[in-house]
Amino acid sequence: MTIRKGSKYRFVPVLIDRCFGDVSIPVGEHVTAGPVPGMPHAATVNCKHVHVYFADGSHAGFVHVNSLEKI
Secondary structure, eight states: OOOOTTOEEEEOOOHHHHHHOOOOOOTTOEEEEEOOTTSOOTTOTTOOEEEEEOTTSOEEEEEEGGGEEEO
């Protein structure tokens, strides 16, 4: 799946985020994918993780791209 910055997604954690994820995002929460200064863009350089933000703009965490479903 292609992740685009600014797009909205529903967070449904896959196994890697359930076991090793260091995020406190509720299942089903709507999040927005976005960049972090100094970090590679989403899902580039064989990086299958992306930074996500809550609706209020606060940083939610760093999650696997397979944990995001299009809304």
